[in-house]
Amino acid sequence: MELPYSEPYKIKMVETIKRSTKEERLKWIKQANYNLFNLASEKVFIDLLTDSGTGAMSDKQWAEMMIGDESYAGSSSFKKLKKTVKKITGFNYFLPTHQGRAAENVLFSAMVKEGDIVPGNSHFDTTKGHIEFRKATAVDCTIDEAFDTSNMHPFKGNIDVHKLETVFKKYPKDKIPFVILTITCNSAGGQPVSVENTKAVSKLCKQYGIPLYFDAARFSENAYFIKKREEGYADKTIKEIVKEVFSYGDGMTMSAKKDGLVNMGGFIALNNKAVYKQATVFNIMFEGFITYGGMNGRDMGALAVGLDESTEFNYLESRIEQVAFLGKKLVEYGVPVQQPFGGHAIFLDANKFVPSIPRDEYRAQALAIELYIVGGIRGVEIGTVLADRDPFTRKNRYPELELVRLAIPRRTYTNNHIAYVAATLKNIYDSRDEAKSGYVIVDEAPIMRHFTAKFSKI
Missing domain, CATH: 3.40.640.10 (Type I PLP-dependent aspartate aminotransferase-like (Major domain))
Structure with missing residues (x-):
C-alpha cells in the first residue's frame, strides 16, 4: 500500500482563531461594504484571501x-x-x-x-x-x-x-x-x-x-x-x-x-x-x-x-498536495474549479458555479461574499472587479474567467481546516440555484479598485 504524503514538520506553536455566527457575519460584511479586504482578521475563521506573507516560518x-x-x-x-x-x-x-x-x-x-x-x-x-x-x-x-x-x-x-x-x-x-x-x-x-x-x-x-x-x-x-x-x-x-x-x-x-x-x-x-x-x-x-x-x-x-x-522537494510536495487535497474534495462534490489544480490556490469557476448572476453584477465577488457569510471563509475575487476598467474607455473589462481564489497559506492550516472549506462550498453549490443577483460598485479607486471598492447588494 502506498503511504500518503505527510507534512515534513511538526507544530511548535498555535494561534487561536474565533468562530462566529452567520448572523454576525451578515452584519460584518455589510459594515465592510461587501469588500472582503475590509474585514478585520478576527472576524474571519479561515483566511484564504492570500498566500502572500500569511505563512508560518520555520x-x-x-x-x-x-x-x-x-x-x-x-x-x-x-x-x-x-x-x-x-x-x-x-x-x-x-x-x-x-x-x-x-x-x-x-x-x-x-x-x-x-x-x-x-x-x-x-x-x-x-x-x-x-x-x-x-x-x-x-x-x-x-x-x-x-x-x-x-x-x-x-x-x-x-x-x-x-x-x-x-x-x-x-x-x-x-x-x-x-x-x-x-x-x-x-x-x-x-x-x-x-x-x-x-x-x-x-x-x-x-x-x-x-x-x-x-x-x-x-x-x-x-x-x-x-x-x-x-x-x-x-x-x-x-x-x-x-x-x-x-x-x-x-x-x-x-x-x-x-x-x-x-x-x-x-x-x-x-x-x-x-x-x-x-x-x-x-x-x-x-x-x-x-x-x-x-x-x-x-x-x-x-x-x-x-x-x-x-526549494526543497519535501516541503513543496507537502504544500502542493494540501492544495490538491482541497481540489480533489471539491471535484468529488461536483464543484467547478480550475484544473489541473494550481500550486498555491484552488480557483472556483464562478461562470459555471453561479451563471444565473449577471457578469455586470460581479458574480465571482458575489460567490466570495457568500462563502464568507456561510462559513466565515475569506477568499478573493479574480474576475471583473480585479480586471478593473479600461484606462482609456473607463468601461469594465470582462476577463474570460470569473474566478474566486482560495489561496492556502504555507504551513498554516491542517487538512481538517481544508475539509471544512470543502464542506462549506458543497453546501453553497447544492443551493446555487437560489443565487439570482449580485452586487453593484458604489465607490472605487481609479486603479486597482478591488482593494478598496465599496459594493451594495442588488
Missing part, C-alpha cells in the same frame, strides 16, 4: 530573526541574502525591496515609459497596475487552454509564442521594454510554465532583442510542477530546475512573501549592469539604501533561509 528562520544585523549600510544579513539569491537564481546583481510590488515599482520606473507595450502571461494585478500607471499597456499572450477550466493541459501558464511574435511584429522594438513571464501564473489559476515554453520565449526574445524578466513570486512551486509533469526533469532537484529556468532570462522581481516563506520582503535580481545602476537610483528614492531596501536585517536573514527551504 525554527531556523526564527533563529535568524534573533541574529539579524540592523546596520544601515553593509549589513551582514544583506550579504547572506545576496549570496543565497546568487546561489539559487544565478543572477549577478541584487536589490532588496520591502515587497514584490515595490520591486515592480523600482524596476518599472527604470524601464517602462508612456506608450510602451509589455507582453506577458496574464499579468498579476499589481504588475498590470504599475504598467498602466505609467500609461503603458499590458498585453496578455497566455495560451488559449488557460481559459478553459476543464482542460487538463499541464502548463496552462505558458505563453503562446505565436501571440507573442505578433506583438513583436506589430510594435517597434523600442516600445517593448521587456516581456514578463509570471511563474506560476496566478491570474490563470496558479498555473505553471514549462521549461520548454520558457526556452521558446527566451529564444524569440533574443531573436528580437527584447529582454525577458520573470515575476518569480512562486518560482519554486513552478519548479515542482516541472519536476512532476515535464519529460526529462523527474530526476532533477528543485534547485537544479530553478537555476535552469532563470538562466533563460535577464532578471526577475520577487515577492518574497510567497516562495520566500517570510511575512514581508522582496527583491530584484538582474544580469544587466546598466539596468541595475538605473534601478539603484529608484531603490534609494523609494525603498532605502541598496543594502537594506526597506527590509530589516532580521527579515533578510529569515528570507535567506526561506529561499533554501522553499
Whole structure:
C-alpha cells in the first residue's frame, strides 16, 4: 500500500482563531461594504484571501530573526541574502525591496515609459497596475487552454509564442521594454510554465532583442510542477530546475512573501549592469539604501533561509498536495474549479458555479461574499472587479474567467481546516440555484479598485 504524503514538520506553536455566527457575519460584511479586504482578521475563521506573507516560518528562520544585523549600510544579513539569491537564481546583481510590488515599482520606473507595450502571461494585478500607471499597456499572450477550466493541459501558464511574435511584429522594438513571464501564473489559476515554453520565449526574445524578466513570486512551486509533469526533469532537484529556468532570462522581481516563506520582503535580481545602476537610483528614492531596501536585517536573514527551504522537494510536495487535497474534495462534490489544480490556490469557476448572476453584477465577488457569510471563509475575487476598467474607455473589462481564489497559506492550516472549506462550498453549490443577483460598485479607486471598492447588494 502506498503511504500518503505527510507534512515534513511538526507544530511548535498555535494561534487561536474565533468562530462566529452567520448572523454576525451578515452584519460584518455589510459594515465592510461587501469588500472582503475590509474585514478585520478576527472576524474571519479561515483566511484564504492570500498566500502572500500569511505563512508560518520555520525554527531556523526564527533563529535568524534573533541574529539579524540592523546596520544601515553593509549589513551582514544583506550579504547572506545576496549570496543565497546568487546561489539559487544565478543572477549577478541584487536589490532588496520591502515587497514584490515595490520591486515592480523600482524596476518599472527604470524601464517602462508612456506608450510602451509589455507582453506577458496574464499579468498579476499589481504588475498590470504599475504598467498602466505609467500609461503603458499590458498585453496578455497566455495560451488559449488557460481559459478553459476543464482542460487538463499541464502548463496552462505558458505563453503562446505565436501571440507573442505578433506583438513583436506589430510594435517597434523600442516600445517593448521587456516581456514578463509570471511563474506560476496566478491570474490563470496558479498555473505553471514549462521549461520548454520558457526556452521558446527566451529564444524569440533574443531573436528580437527584447529582454525577458520573470515575476518569480512562486518560482519554486513552478519548479515542482516541472519536476512532476515535464519529460526529462523527474530526476532533477528543485534547485537544479530553478537555476535552469532563470538562466533563460535577464532578471526577475520577487515577492518574497510567497516562495520566500517570510511575512514581508522582496527583491530584484538582474544580469544587466546598466539596468541595475538605473534601478539603484529608484531603490534609494523609494525603498532605502541598496543594502537594506526597506527590509530589516532580521527579515533578510529569515528570507535567506526561506529561499533554501522553499526549494526543497519535501516541503513543496507537502504544500502542493494540501492544495490538491482541497481540489480533489471539491471535484468529488461536483464543484467547478480550475484544473489541473494550481500550486498555491484552488480557483472556483464562478461562470459555471453561479451563471444565473449577471457578469455586470460581479458574480465571482458575489460567490466570495457568500462563502464568507456561510462559513466565515475569506477568499478573493479574480474576475471583473480585479480586471478593473479600461484606462482609456473607463468601461469594465470582462476577463474570460470569473474566478474566486482560495489561496492556502504555507504551513498554516491542517487538512481538517481544508475539509471544512470543502464542506462549506458543497453546501453553497447544492443551493446555487437560489443565487439570482449580485452586487453593484458604489465607490472605487481609479486603479486597482478591488482593494478598496465599496459594493451594495442588488
